[in-house]
Amino acid sequence: MTSKFRRVALIGKYQSPASSSASPDSARQALQDIASFVSSQGCEVIFESETAAHAGIHQYRSMDVDGLGATCDLGLVVGGDGTMLGIGRHLARYGTPLIGINQGRLGFVTDIPLEGYQTVLTPMLQGEYEEDLRPMIRARVMRGEQQVFEALAMNDVVVNRGATSGMLEVRVEVGGNFVAYQRADGLIVATPTGSTAYALSVGGPMMHPSIPGWVMAPIAPHTLSNRPIVLSDATEVVIEVVGGRDVSANFDMQSLASLLHGDRILVTRAEHCVRFLHPKGWNYFATLRKKLGWNEGGN
Template sequence: MSRRFRHAALVGKYHAQGIRGVLDEIARFLIAQGLEVSLERETALNTGLADYGSMTPAELGQNCDIAIVVGGDGTMLGIARQLARFNIPLVGINQGRLGFITDVPIGQFAEALAPMIAGDFEEERRSMLEGGVWRDGDMIFEGLAMNDVVVSRGATASMVELKVDIGDEFVANIRADGLIVGSPTGSTAYALSAGGPILHPGIGGWVLVPIAPHDLSNRTIVLPDSREITIEIVAGRDASVNFDMQALASLLHGDRITVRRSAHQVRFLHPLGWSYYATLRRKLHWNAGVA
């Protein structure tokens, strides 16, 4: 059944050149469509757009029923983590090249958004990763990721040795530059450049990708996302962990990173006719077949 939205959150890559005019144009378009518009607070402060209300991400989550995100995939990742617990659908408008998750070109935002606001859209849900770092029995860091959790060596240090357990089962000790635990969304990010496979977003799984492993037999594994992964720092100096853009450096030997499926999912809305495979063709330059 078609439905209209009531209150739109507007989030932008506020340090991008020309973003103020773009956001103002989109806000005015949304208001003309009958929606109330509130800007994310940092977006409003950094662009000087004072004609619309501004709210923190938590306030947007409590008051809005759709979020329009203008920028690139990094901008989307940042706000998606904060809004996922509110179950708000997100629409990505890309300022530059086509993104994997910001798929509406800026020049086509009006023709794409009008039918979506009226209720005509494709919807999909993406899984997320959550976990933390444990030291001497205490959690010292907690993170949420849409793309991946990456454990890596220090900038000037040699490789790290990592002990990997899945659930209660020991998997291996891996000596490498690092290790990526990627979601299906993250399988087309760092994990792909490190030699991992592409996972369709509908798959309930993760990729476990060693980064430049010492033993060439250490290969990527595709895992179900139903069990917790534990990665322990066995050897190596200045190792760090990143949950998307949230980082903790200077991990110590014996520190354990745990990763599990989050209870929250991210909701994306796309224009009717949107295709995941068409996105792959365009983004990865698979030029064979229909554009």
């Protein structure tokens, strides 16, 4: 059978050796092997330009991320969930489907182990896969009537106090309705994808990716009755900074905005979703069992 995909983008993890779990040589070899395999399946491989430069791979065409989105009909992301978050946010506007190959521990969204990837990838390139759409958050920081920062988030928006300061105080509105003033170390608004990240560690629920909602979860709240809540993602959440020092907003923990008293973070559902492709038979609960060590029973 021939491949369903004509042009395949290859995007890798290209941090410095000190910040990467894989050695430069092993990361380069993995990318070389994957590129060779995908080419053997009848696809044209195009490297993301930074990946090619850092890996020292020059025998394939390379493009920036926007070029890949406009040109390629599939993206292969080699790395971990952090690598996928960054590229997923960028390629969502192009509708480019993404497959994740994990170089380390099994990820929530990079779910194909590097070892034995050929067996899994072959039928996927021929069109046998499960498609999984993940919504994103659009967040804007307003200072008076002026927008001073904007970002997309696939996991979460986190408003945090400074490391050495006291509690943060925020005023929260949902859908134009006042909810409460909240005093806490911080506040998280997470997508279903992000419900298994930071929000989970502060006691938030896990949400199935098909649910059109968000988790809003306080971090170490002053009032114990201030609990995580599930919201519709059709509403706008407004978080206004009322008190606290060195306050900041993080977006997927990959971009940062410093906040002043009176700043408002406007959280809405983004226009585009991230498209993931998984092996045939994939399901969300199997991923949870593997990642969270749930008892499978029968023994």
